[in-house]
Amino acid sequence: MREPTAGALTLHERIRSGIEQKILSGIWKPGDRIPSEFELVEQYGCSRMTVSKAIGELVQAGMVVRRRKAGSFVAQPPIHSGILEVPDIQTEILKRGQAYGYVLLGRSQRKSRKANAVEVDLAGNGELLELECVHFADKRPFAYEKRLINISAVPQSVDANFAQTPPGTWLLSHVPWTTAEHRISAVGADLPTAKLLDVPTWTPCLLLERQTWHDGVGVTHVWQTFPGDSYDLVATFAPSRSS
Amino acid sequence: MREPTAGALTLHERIRSGIEQKILSGIWKPGDRIPSEFELVEQYGCSRMTVSKAIGELVQAGMVVRRRKAGSFVAQPPIHSGILEVPDIQTEILKRGQAYGYVLLGRSQRKSRKANAVEVDLAGNGELLELECVHFADKRPFAYEKRLINISAVPQSVDANFAQTPPGTWLLSHVPWTTAEHRISAVGADLPTAKLLDVPTWTPCLLLERQTWHDGVGVTHVWQTFPGDSYDLVATFAPSRSS
């Protein structure tokens, strides 16, 4: 019993990894039921504790929820995993009790430019969708957004109606389980941005730059500019972390 | 065997919680060895699996590290738990390969002012230590910092030599396992700040405001102003989270 650490992975790690792959690759979607512990016990020919441990880790990672009698299910992906609350702007504004508005300024489809490191990093030399828009809270400009979408990662995006749905909101519901990197800095609003945001030129603004991946593939790269007084990013840390 | 869900906590939760309390309260300090699994088995009169599960959760939470033969130890507290990298400024600058410098501008001890919500929230109506300083990277101003310390939470701070050690660095090594809340916004540098940072007035700056607690008690509240072009906050998210 027990192979000599087969494949450098322990049994519960292999079980965990198997389920994780199904989820991250999108084969099992949020809300889908995963096999019951008994089914996995049969499939892997191990004891129930081992399966339970594997699933338990996925629960702690927030990828799975378990319900007695019902079974275990793929979790709804959190809004960028819940620590730094940088969610969808529409959601954020509505949560503040303000009216949300949105105007699409531009939309174009083109090849990524070799000279542009960001574009190459996002989409190689494939096709890009470029979007520009402004978000409004209670009729006042709240953020200016410029976004690139890697079309090969999200082919449906070419048919999406971004005149009605903001791209961030649309992407959230079409590409779950993403990894993201955020970069936050302070900039002065240049003339065109200032005009769009209805603030004086050179007003201090938060610039939030975010690159998103799904399954290792670049999905979108977005620049959002917020007037400094209209938006705070808040993050709370308790002593806790997993690997 | 097995009380009827005694105290609403399961056995492994009680074991976990017991150890956690010892760590969070500072009775067991980073690097200290915690009892071996066998000792805990005897102490709680349960099986080893149960103890192992409790410790395993603390490992996943990053509060404990286990080493074969040696035992299990209280982990070194992470720099504010590793997601939003807002570490100690000195560490950050040295990591960039720049020379670190620091000047203490002011230091005073006084009562917290009732009219000031931040001060009351931090220290009730107790004593405060107020510090102002500037951090330098390669001889150039990097950040202006204003800080309040709750003396009753960190009595040793009144004797600390902040002319030599920056308060952030000092606190990190004297008050581990803190909880923190960050608030990030963009502001223009006012005249005194601009002079200290050696930038033009009204330069866009990141304002990072951080309140820190230890064991439920306010420790420090700090405002750090960074010229917008000299500092980016970076945060990476993978699909994972614990409770």
Next chain:
DNA sequence: GAGTGGTCTAGACCACTTG
């Protein structure tokens, strides 16, 4: 070498919740 954690088993009973 001996002590520690790491993993795993084959059971058991319980509690929840859904059908």
Next chain:
DNA sequence: AAGTGGTCTAGACCACTCA
């Protein structure tokens, strides 16, 4: 009522690593 997860036990063997 039955199926599911939740917890726990009392063992076992292994692998690492410190003394």
